[in-house]
Amino acid sequence: MKISVFGSGYVGLVQAAVLAEVGHDVVCMDIDEQKVESLSQGQVSIFEPGLAALVREGLEAGRLHFTHDDQLAVQHGQVLFIAVGTPSREDGSADLSQVLAVGEAVARYREQPLLVVEKSTVPVGTGDALRAHIDKCLLKASRLLQFDIVSNPEFLKEGSAVADCRRPDRIVIGCERDEVRDTMRDLYAPFNRNHDRILFMDLRSAELTKYAANGMLATKISFINQIAELAEHLGADIESVRLGIGADSRIGYHFIYPGCGYGGSCFPKDMRALIHTAEQAHCSSDLLQAVETINQRQKHKLFERIQAFYKGDLRGKTFAVWGLAFKPNTDDMRDAPSRTLLEALWAAGASVRAFDPEAMQQTQQLYPDESKLMLMGTPESVLPGADALVICTEWQPFKAPDFDLIQQRLKAAVIFDGRNLYDPDRMADKGFAYFPIGRGQSCNLPIAQQTWFQASRSA
Numbered sequence: 001m002k003i004s005v006f007g008s009g010y011v012g013l014v015q016a017a018v019l020a021e022v023g024h025d026v027v028c029m030d031i032d033e034q035k036v037e038s039l040s041q042g043q044v045s046i047f048e049p050g051l052a053a054l055v056r057e058g059l060e061a062g063r064l065h066f067t068h069d070d071q072l073a074v075q076h077g078q079v080l081f082i083a084v085g086t087p088s089r090e091d092g093s094a095d096l097s098q099v100l101a102v103g104e105a106v107a108r109y110r111e112q113p114l115l116v117v118e119k120s121t122v123p124v125g126t127g128d129a130l131r132a133h134i135d136k137c138l139l140k141a142s143r144l145l146q147f148d149i150v151s152n153p154e155f156l157k158e159g160s161a162v163a164d165c166r167r168p169d170r171i172v173i174g175c176e177r178d179e180v181r182d183t184m185r186d187l188y189a190p191f192n193r194n195h196d197r198i199l200f201m202d203l204r205s206a207e208l209t210k211y212a213a214n215g216m217l218a219t220k221i222s223f224i225n226q227i228a229e230l231a232e233h234l235g236a237d238i239e240s241v242r243l244g245i246g247a248d249s250r251i252g253y254h255f256i257y258p259g260c261g262y263g264g265s266c267f268p269k270d271m272r273a274l275i276h277t278a279e280q281a282h283c284s285s286d287l288l289q290a291v292e293t294i295n296q297r298q299k300h301k302l303f304e305r306i307q308a309f310y311k312g313d314l315r316g317k318t319f320a321v322w323g324l325a326f327k328p329n330t331d332d333m334r335d336a337p338s339r340t341l342l343e344a345l346w347a348a349g350a351s352v353r354a355f356d357p358e359a360m361q362q363t364q365q366l367y368p369d370e371s372k373l374m375l376m377g378t379p380e381s382v383l384p385g386a387d388a389l390v391i392c393t394e395w396q397p398f399k400a401p402d403f404d405l406i407q408q409r410l411k412a413a414v415i416f417d418g419r420n421l422y423d424p425d426r427m428a429d430k431g432f433a434y435f436p437i438g439r440g441q442s443c444n445l446p447i448a449q450q451t452w453f454q455a456s457r458s459a
């Protein structure tokens with residue numbers, strides 16, 4: 001099938017490459033000329049396991065093409081995916097200007113019937129608004145076009161985007177006509193062989209499904225982080241609690257890892273947009289707001305812990321940071337919790353030496369001032385002379401490090417762990433002052449709480 005994909009970011013590029021892999025003839029369009037140029041030569045600027053090889057295979061097979069010519073791209077496919085950005089506006093709502101711009105290109109250049117598929121995450125009602133926008137543009141240009149709007153939200157996770165697209169848990173399709181359903185079923189047939197993963201529904205339900213999925217996942221994270229805070233204050237261990245609740249199959253082990261808050265390009269933005277949508281619809285959004293508030297607090301947790309340990313004076317101190325990307329296996333720094341930490345440390349007069357296996361270039365572009373941030377080539381090289389080690393992202397190589405080496409190189413054996421990678425008892429045995437998240441007595445409680453805790457234990 002001939003397919004056009006607008007946007008060659010994490011979603012558009014992966015979708016285009018995976019569709020080309022199964023035999024579709026795909027043209028991927030982006031307004032970023034430099035990106036198009038590099039992609040046409042098989043150079044992928046984002047880090048996503050398996051993606052670069054897949055793009056090169058698609059190019060070599062002649063089934064994947066990149067262009068910045070919107071006319072060519074609009075005219076190519078019988079199905080056109082919109083995978084452009086939908087960033088937050090100041091009031092939290094989703095900025096749909098990139099989506100509407102694609103609609104304008106459709107109205108300007110398309111002559112044959114077309115399925116316009118929303119792949120971007122867009123608020124409920126966007127499908128209707130997009131249809132009205134295209135109709136308005138057509139009317140203005142005195143043109144006629146037969147087109148349908150389909151909602152087909154994307155659920156891929158960064159770091160496993162190719163695998164998620166090849167084997168989706170479900171394929172949600174919101175549309176209105178049987179003929180459209182048949183085309184979408186044909187398009188996704190290679191991904192739907194072993195059991196039927198396609199869920200057809202109406203447009204608005206499909207749009208809401210995407211936000212509800214992210215809302216549910218974000219809620220799980222803020223829930224466990226709130227319980228982690230409680231565990232700290234009560235002298236309980238959140239890691240035992242996590243296992244204890246995860247064993248209940250109704251709860252499960254997924255997405256209940258406590259940490260230094262959720263980040264990335266999706267959860268924070270989509271939670272804000274969902275809250276905005278609820279407000280616009282005069283519905284309550286208390287739960288969603290609480291999830292966001294808890295997350296904001298959680299992102300400051302590491303800094304607060306560090307500040308408490310050094311009694312509020314961080315001037316002249318240096319911190320070694322492991323992990324900058326918002327999660328492992330990506331180089332994405334969008335809304336990464338590490339950024340909250342770095343910026344707070346700098347504001348308090350400290351400097352940072354940091355390492356991340358993939359996000360160094362992105363970080364360098366964001367924070368070029370070397371007097372504040374020194375980016376080093378290995379995890380070990382950030383340690384010499386640093387006052388403490390801080391862990392923001394749970395990359396594999398950080399999970400079993402050489403603790404003797406850490407101890408030798410740091411000024412003092414102090415670790416603040418935003419991802420609970422190590423066993424507190426073993427760390428104490430090794431002579432570390434170790435501060436994880438939600439692990440009872442190891443969490444550097446303020447003195448008043450420690451006194452209360454000790455008193456309540458001996459009572």
Ligand SMILES: NC(=O)c1ccc[n+]([C@@H]2O[C@H](COP(=O)([O-])OP(=O)(O)OC[C@H]3O[C@@H](n4cnc5c(N)ncnc54)[C@H](O)[C@@H]3O)[C@@H](O)[C@H]2O)c1
Pocket residue numbers: 006007008009010011012029030031032035083084085086098101102119120121122154155156157158265266
């Ligand atoms: N990143 C994820 O993990 C993920 C997962 C699921 C859904 N989503 C959603 O998918 C959408 C895209 O996300 P992303 O992370 O791929 O964004 P991105 O910023 O990585 O990529 C968007 C791309 O669209 C291009 N673009 C902008 N306007 C354009 C236009 N008019 N025509 C063609 N290209 C245009 C940009 O140059 C950019 O390359 C968002 O709505 C996001 O919420 C993202």
Ligand SMILES: O=c1ccn([C@@H]2O[C@H](COP(=O)(O)OP(=O)(O)O[C@H]3O[C@H](CO)[C@@H](O)[C@H](O)[C@H]3O)[C@@H](O)[C@H]2O)c(=O)[nH]1
Pocket residue numbers: 121154155156157158159214217221254255256257258259260261262263264265266267270326327
């Ligand atoms: O138990 C957990 C799981 C995740 N996180 C954090 O949550 C954030 C998001 O993680 P993840 O969901 O794995 O990454 P994303 O790539 O942002 O994917 C989410 O956002 C995408 C964009 O909408 C959706 O498509 C995916 O289904 C959804 O998982 C990261 O900062 C993680 O560190 C935790 O703190 N604890």
